[in-house]
Amino acid sequence: MVEPGTPSTASPVSGKTTYPETGLLEAYRLMVLARAADERCLMLQRQGRIGFYAPLMGQEAAQVGASHALTPEDWIFPAYRELAVALARGVPLRAIFDQLLGNAEDEIKGRQMPNHFGFRRQNFVVASSPIGTQITQAVGAAMAAQRRKDSIVTIAFFGDGATSSNDFHAGLNFAGVYRCPSIFFCQNNQWALSMPRKRQTRSATLAEKATAYGIPGVLVDGNDLHAVYAAVREARARAVSGGGPTMIEAEVYRFGPHSTSDDPKRYRTDEELSAAKERDPIGRLKGELVATGKWTEEADRKLWEEVRATVSRTFEAAEKASPLDPRSIFDDVFADLTPRLAEERAEYDARTREGGLPS
Amino acid sequence: MTELNLVQAINRTLRDAMRDDPNVLLLGEDIGVNGGVFRATEGLFQEFGADRVIDTPLSETGIVGAAIGMALYGLKPVAEIQFLDFIYPAFDQIVSELAKFRYRSGGQYPAHVVIRSPYGGGIKGGLYHSQSTEAYFCHTAGIKVVVPSTPADARGLLLSAIDDEDPVLFLEPKRIYRSLTGEVPDGAARVPFGRARIVREGSDVSLFAYGAMVPPTAEAAERLARDGVSAEVIDLRSLVPLDEAAVIASVEKTGRAVIVHEAARFCGFGAELAALLAEKALYSLKAPIARVTGFDTPFPYALENVYLPNADRIARAARSAVRAS
Numbered sequence: 001m002v003e004p005g006t007p008s009t010a011s012p013v014s015g016k017t018t019y020p021e022t023g024l025l026e027a028y029r030l031m032v033l034a035r036a037a038d039e040r041c042l043m044l045q046r047q048g049r050i051g052f053y054a055p056l057m058g059q060e061a062a063q064v065g066a067s068h069a070l071t072p073e074d075w076i077f078p079a080y081r082e083l084a085v086a087l088a089r090g091v092p093l094r095a096i097f098d099q100l101l102g103n104a105e106d107e108i109k110g111r112q113m114p115n116h117f118g119f120r121r122q123n124f125v126v127a128s129s130p131i132g133t134q135i136t137q138a139v140g141a142a143m144a145a146q147r148r149k150d151s152i153v154t155i156a157f158f159g160d161g162a163t164s165s166n167d168f169h170a171g172l173n174f175a176g177v178y179r180c181p182s183i184f185f186c187q188n189n190q191w192a193l194s195m196p197r198k199r200q201t202r203s204a205t206l207a208e209k210a211t212a213y214g215i216p217g218v219l220v221d222g223n224d225l226h227a228v229y230a231a232v233r234e235a236r237a238r239a240v241s242g243g244g245p246t247m248i249e250a251e252v253y254r255f256g257p258h259s260t261s262d263d264p265k266r267y268r269t270d271e272e273l274s275a276a277k278e279r280d281p282i283g284r285l286k287g288e289l290v291a292t293g294k295w296t297e298e299a300d301r302k303l304w305e306e307v308r309a310t311v312s313r314t315f316e317a318a319e320k321a322s323p324l325d326p327r328s329i330f331d332d333v334f335a336d337l338t339p340r341l342a343e344e345r346a347e348y349d350a351r352t353r354e355g356g357l358p359s
Numbered sequence: 360m361t362e363l364n365l366v367q368a369i370n371r372t373l374r375d376a377m378r379d380d381p382n383v384l385l386l387g388e389d390i391g392v393n394g395g396v397f398r399a400t401e402g403l404f405q406e407f408g409a410d411r412v413i414d415t416p417l418s419e420t421g422i423v424g425a426a427i428g429m430a431l432y433g434l435k436p437v438a439e440i441q442f443l444d445f446i447y448p449a450f451d452q453i454v455s456e457l458a459k460f461r462y463r464s465g466g467q468y469p470a471h472v473v474i475r476s477p478y479g480g481g482i483k484g485g486l487y488h489s490q491s492t493e494a495y496f497c498h499t500a501g502i503k504v505v506v507p508s509t510p511a512d513a514r515g516l517l518l519s520a521i522d523d524e525d526p527v528l529f530l531e532p533k534r535i536y537r538s539l540t541g542e543v544p545d546g547a548a549r550v551p552f553g554r555a556r557i558v559r560e561g562s563d564v565s566l567f568a569y570g571a572m573v574p575p576t577a578e579a580a581e582r583l584a585r586d587g588v589s590a591e592v593i594d595l596r597s598l599v600p601l602d603e604a605a606v607i608a609s610v611e612k613t614g615r616a617v618i619v620h621e622a623a624r625f626c627g628f629g630a631e632l633a634a635l636l637a638e639k640a641l642y643s644l645k646a647p648i649a650r651v652t653g654f655d656t657p658f659p660y661a662l663e664n665v666y667l668p669n670a671d672r673i674a675r676a677a678r679s680a681v682r683a684s
Contacts, residue, residue, distance in 0.1 A: 075432070109465035118464045125431065126464035130455045136421050137456070140428020140436075147384070147410055147434070154428070166448065170421030177416055332466040333500050335524035338600040339553065 017230035023068060027088075027225055028289060029303065031060035031282050034084035036307045037093060038256070040315065041100065041114075045260040049319070050100045054115045055256035056081045061281030062187050062250040064088045065228030066155070069236060075145075075154040076124045077138035079131075080115040081187075082157050089122045093311070097318035104322040109332070132158060132165030135184065139171045142180035142245070153239045155183040155232075161192025163206050172247065176213035179244035183235045184210070186247065187222060189254035190276075194267040210247035222250030223281040253279070326352075363543045366536040368510035369399050369475070371543070372517045373437065377407055380435065383521060386413040386422055387439030396441055397477055397536055419449035426472045427457055435521060436472055443478035443530065444487045450495075457526045458501030473520045473527045478506075479571045479621055480653075480667050481534030485660035491570075491622040491653070496528050497598050497631070503552060504598040506530045508573035510541040512596060515550025522549065532571035539574065553600035557609075561591035564615040564677045567606065567632060569595040572619045572668060579673035588681055598628055606632060607640050614645035615680040621667055624652040646683035649676040 019027070034056065041053040056063065059081065067088035070076075078085060086096060095107060099117040102110030108118055108126060118126025125134070138156035145152050162168050163186060175182045186206055190197045203209055210217030218235070220227040228250055235246035253276035257264050264273075289295035330337060330345045337345065363371060377383045384407075385400060391414035394401035404412040415422050419440055426436040440446045446453070453474070460470035480489035497504050503525055507513040513531070520527040558573060559580050568576035573594045580590040591609050595602065610616050616636055618629035629650045636648055651668045659666050 077428075107465055107467065108463060111463050111465055116463070118467060120464070120467040126460070126468055128456060128459070128463065130451055133424065133452060133456050136424020136452070137428040137431065139421075140425030140430075141432040142428070143413075143425060144429040144432035144434045148432075166420050166451075167424055170416075170418040170424060173416055173418065174421045174425055332462045332464075334461070334503070335469065339603065340600065 017233045019065075019068075019226050019229045024285075024289065025294065027064050027068060028282075028285050028295070029307075030064050030084065030088050031285065032303055033093070033307050033311070034060050034063070034087055035282055036304070036311050037083065037096070040308075040311045042256065042260065044315065050114055052114045052260055053100070054081050054259040056083050058255035058276065058281070059187050059189060059222065059252045060084050061225040061285065062222035062228050062252050065225045066157075066185050066232045066250070069229045069232035070153070070155065072123065073150075073152045074123065074236070075138070075141050075152065076122075077134040077141070077154060077156040078124065078127045079134065079158050079162070080127045080129065081159070082127070083115070085157060086117065086119065086122070086124055089119070089124055091119050091122050091124060093314050094318055095119065097315050098321060101318055101321070102324065103318065104324050105318070106324070109328055110324045111332075132162040132167035132171075134158065135162070135165075135167045135171035136174065139174045139178075139180060139182050142175070142182040143178055146178070146180050151240050153181045153183055153236050155185055157185050157187065159192060160186065160188040160190065160197050160200055160206060161195065162186070163209060164200055172210060172213040172215065172245075175245040176215045179242070181239035182245040183232060183239065184245065184247040185232065186249045187252055188249050189252045191254050191258070191264070191268065193258040193262065194264075196268075205249060207247060207249035215245045215247060217247045217249065219249045219251065222252035223279050223284055225281065225285055252281070255280075360542045361545060362540050363510045364537045364540045365507070365510045365513050365532070366397055366399050368513040368543045369517060369531065370401055370403070372514045373400065374403060374406065376437075376518065376521045377403065377411060382433065383435045383437065384411040384413065384429070385437050385439065386415050386426060388415055388417055388422070388441050390414060390439050395439065397533060399475070399531070400439070419445060419447075420452050423449040423452040423457065423472070423474065426474075427452065427460065427470050430470045430472045431460070431468055437521065438472060438474045440474060440476040442484075442488050443476045443492060444490050446476060453496070453502065453528075454499050458499045461525070462501055469524055470526055471524055473517075473529055475529045475531060477531045477533035477536070479532050479534055480658060480663050481571060483660070483663065486658055489658040489663065491620065493528075493530060493598060494622060494626060494628050497628055501526070503527045503600065504530065505552060505596060506532065506570040506598065507596065508532060508535070508570050508594050509539075510543045511548070512550055512556070512594075514543050515548050516552070516596065518547055518549045519552055523552070530570060534571040535574060550596065552597045553602050554597065555602035555605040556594040556596055557605075558592035558594050559590070561589040561613065563589045563613055564617060564680050565591045565593060565609040565613045566617045566619060566673065566677060567593050567595060568619040569598065572621055575668065575670045576619050576673055578670035579677065582670060582674045583677055586678070588677065590677055603635060603639070606635060610636055610640045611643045614643055614684070615677075616644070617649045617651060617673065617676045617680060619651045619668055619673055621653045623655045624650055625655050627652055646680040649680055651676045
């Protein structure tokens with residue numbers, strides 16, 4: 001572990017923390033569920049049944065491992081690619097699909113594009129599109145927890161591109177100064193939309209950037225569930241014991257496009273993608289489970305079948321939910337309607353009463 | 360009641376709010392040990408300590424981003440941005456994050472942050488210590504914007520801002536921080552948002568102003584009175600939400616409107632007021648609406664007195680409006 005002020009680059013974790021045996025199959029099931037949901041959502045977008053989607057495929061071990069290393073009281077500050085974090089947190093798949101559809105059941109009331117969900121009950125703060133902004137917010141929440149003497153951590157999820165953002169610098173700098181209980185979890189998926197990792201920064205690793213802020217930076221193989229789990233677990237233990245923040249760089253690869261609006265063939269080769277898929281975190285964990293006698297090919301085939309059926313069934317049910325009440329457009333701008341918003345809503349009501357179309 | 364100037368009223372109010380509620384805390388640059396560059400937080404670090412009066416690194420996006428996180432967690436942060444001119448590194452956090460948190464989370468995550476910031480000219484601050492750019496923020500749904508012009512309103516509006524469940528940008532007219540004193544209530548005399556204050560009643564012309572433009576506007580009304588013109592002076596106090604009823608009622612009475620602000624004219628807050636009057640009080644108007652504002656130039660250093668509206672310009676605009684009909 002890099003100590004504050006030590007001019008070294010990232011180091012591996014101690015290796016003493018291991019994934020709880022009982023949780024491994026559950027972790028695998030979640031990773032498969034996330035992959036199946038991801039594949040389905042890409043298809044649904046092509047069919048015009050959802051408007052947009054940003055896939056996470058390739059990042060399942062990083063997300064599930066990190067999530068399982070936390071407690072339910074810890075606060076998650078996600079970016080917009082954290083579907084598997086939400087699932088591992090106990091968010092029902094249905095709630096995620098309701099958000100993708102923006103229907104009447106959607107907990108954020110259809111306010112944002114797909115993937116930008118938030119679930120207060122699971123301490124999963126609502127995401128936004130600007131890059132890196134959640135990092136300083138996670139630090140502020142950690143500073144608040146520190147003041148209330150709550151034994152929790154906040155964790156910010158972000159990608160390699162975000163390490164170039166203003167808020168990455170501001171957030172790590174604040175966290176270093178105040179030694180607050182924060183974890184900065186960077187999923188380096190090698191591509192910030194079309195920009196490769198090497199052209200994002202001249203730094204040899206992203207984790208080493210932490211050193212300049214006087215906080216430990218840890219580099220882990222993000223396809224290794226055990227390594228991710230151990231790194232986050234150790235960062236969490238240090239944070240709640242007053243040892244301050246940690247940055248973790250989990251090296252992964254974004255198998256899919258940046259989003260359904262993107263065609264990665266314009267900027268990367270099939271060979272690169274195939275090579276990355278050799279290291280697929282799901283295949284890797286399955287191999288381990290089969291080799292240790294915890295899993296069989298037959299059980300795997302059944303799991304995929306079940307999971308795909310669950311995904312389809314859940315989405316079709318979500319599609320049947322009622323649409324949003326158009327009048328809700330005026331809610332939650334402020335705690336109460338301002339006179340101006342009340343007037344705009346009254347104008348809307350009058351138009352629909354007169355037979356105008358609701359939208 | 361205590362006789363205080365505006366910055367003393369802010370200092371006293373922050374102190375009282377922190378004594379009343381352990382969730383209230385302050386963060387900003389040089390606000391702790393140093394007591395703030397305008398001394399608005401003087402003595403608070405000594406009374407409440409480093410955990411509640413937080414000197415931050417020099418990063419406005421860090422200040423506002425951290426304040427948002429604190430608010431989400433349940434604290435009531437009051438952030439100071441040293442000059443409004445320096446708020447732009449935090450613009451993304453304010454406009455994309457703070458103002459939208461409640462909405463984008465479907466009401467799950469309200470973010471109650473107060474941002475205090477000295478604004479405006481008249482202190483020989485040049486381009487970067489003088490601007491009055493409230494319109495940028497008024498344009499964004501989800502954040503309230505208030506501007507006191509008296510010590511009593513500074514206390515009343517700041518108490519309301521700290522109580523409010525929504526984010527509030529609290530703009531402090533630094534030019535009049537110390538130039539006038541007034542009686543300030545000692546208790547919790549909150550001034551509700553969305554209520555303008557009639558500074559002076561009149562029947563011939565309505566003069567609308569806020570913040571540091573209220574004193575020269577009141578002086579203009581005084582000069583007009585000597586010429587037999589009865590001017591009504593309205594201090595808006597709260598730009599978002601705006602007291603539209605008070606604006607309309609005044610113009611329905613006087614039939615003439617002069618809008619005063621130190622910000623540049625083009626797309627300034629006065630444009631919204633003029634549009635409001637055109638939409639809802641056109642038939643009461645006897646003369647064209649006039650705006651007395653800063654010029655559409657950057658804020659100048661040596662020539663700031665040329666740039667800033669003064670009582671003479673305001674009175675001239677009012678006389679033209681009266682002569683026009």
